[in-house]
Amino acid sequence: MHILAIIGSLRRASYNRMLYENLRDLLPDAVTIDAADISAIPLYNEDVLVEHGHPEPVKRLREQIATADAVLFISPEYNFSMPGVLKNAIDWVSRPVAGQPFRDKPVAIMGATSGAMGTARMQYHLRQSMVFVEALVLNKPEVMVSFATERFDEKGTLVDEKTRAVVRAQLEALVAWTRRLRGDG
Numbered sequence: 001m002h003i004l005a006i007i008g009s010l011r012r013a014s015y016n017r018m019l020y021e022n023l024r025d026l027l028p029d030a031v032t033i034d035a036a037d038i039s040a041i042p043l044y045n046e047d048v049l050v051e052h053g054h055p056e057p058v059k060r061l062r063e064q065i066a067t068a069d070a071v072l073f074i075s076p077e078y079n080f081s082m083p084g085v086l087k088n089a090i091d092w093v094s095r096p097v098a099g100q101p102f103r104d105k106p107v108a109i110m111g112a113t114s115g116a117m118g119t120a121r122m123q124y125h126l127r128q129s130m131v132f133v134e135a136l137v138l139n140k141p142e143v144m145v146s147f148a149t150e151r152f153d154e155k156g157t158l159v160d161e162k163t164r165a166v167v168r169a170q171l172e173a174l175v176a177w178t179r180r181l182r183g184d185g
Contacts, residue, residue, distance in 0.1 A: 001175060003027075004068035005035040006061075008075025008086035008111070008122075013156075015112035015148040016074045019167070022158040023072075026168040028175050033072070036064050038089040049095055058092045065093060066101040070178045071135070072171075073109045077122035087129070094133045102133035106178040108170055110143035112151070118144030138177045143170045 005023070009016045023033055040057040042048070048055065054062065065071060075086055094100045109126055111119030123144065130137045143166055145151055151160040158164055 001031045001069045001178060002067075003031065003033040003070045003072050003171075003174065004064050005033055005072045005074055006038065006086070006089065007035055008073065008083045010039050010085055014076065015114070015145070015152065016076050018148075018152050018156040019110065019112050019145065019158065020074050021156060022164075023167070023171065026164060026171055028172050031171070031175055036061050038085060041085075041089050041092055044088050044091040044095075046095070049092075054092065058089075061089060062093050062101050065105065068105075069182075070106040070108070070174055071102075072174065073107065073111075073126060075109075075111045075119065075122055075126065076113055077111060077115075077117065077119040080121045081125045082122045082129075086126075090129055090133070097133075100133060102130070102135040104181070105135050106138065106174065106181055107135040108138040108174040108177075110145070110167065110170060112145035112148040114147065114149050116146050118146035120144050136177075136181060138170070138174050141166055141169050141173060143167055 005020050007016050007020055109123045113119050127137055145163055151163050153159045
């Protein structure tokens with residue numbers, strides 16, 4: 001099984017990128033993961049879509065989503081919502097609505113922040129967008145890593161065992177959810 005991670009922060013040293021970098025150690029057996037690159041996606045402009053089609057970075061992301069067994073969003077919270085770069089990528093991928101690759105795709109959401117709320121508001125806004133694109137979002141367990149400065153060491157290793165356990169539980173649940181939706185689990 002292959003999971004595509006979409007990271008909502010472009011910053012190389014972000015806690016969410018650190019979280020992603022720690023996932024390989026927490027994945028169930030026979031599951032792979034890689035991250036999409038959303039950094040080159042231009043601002044959404046329907047005129048560009050109508051006149052020229054999807055830009056190459058959008059085509060690549062649409063194909064990655066379509067061929068992945070599941071999608072995992074890993075994102076910070078900006079201004080009580082999802083980062084603009086993430087919303088922009090979703091807007092591009094979901095147009096035109098007919099044939100967009102999120103439909104019926106198993107999805108999970110996690111995020112890390114240095115604050116106390118652990119990306120809760122971002123996750124609820126992202127869930128609303130996933131309703132529109134008809135993705136099948138895993139409800140629980142939720143992974144909202146608060147006080148991320150205390151959860152990672154200076155090398156970016158996720159050292160907090162409770163956080164590692166809930167991340168592992170979500171990955172296992174996403175795999176089970178994906179198998180259930182495919183009819184093989």
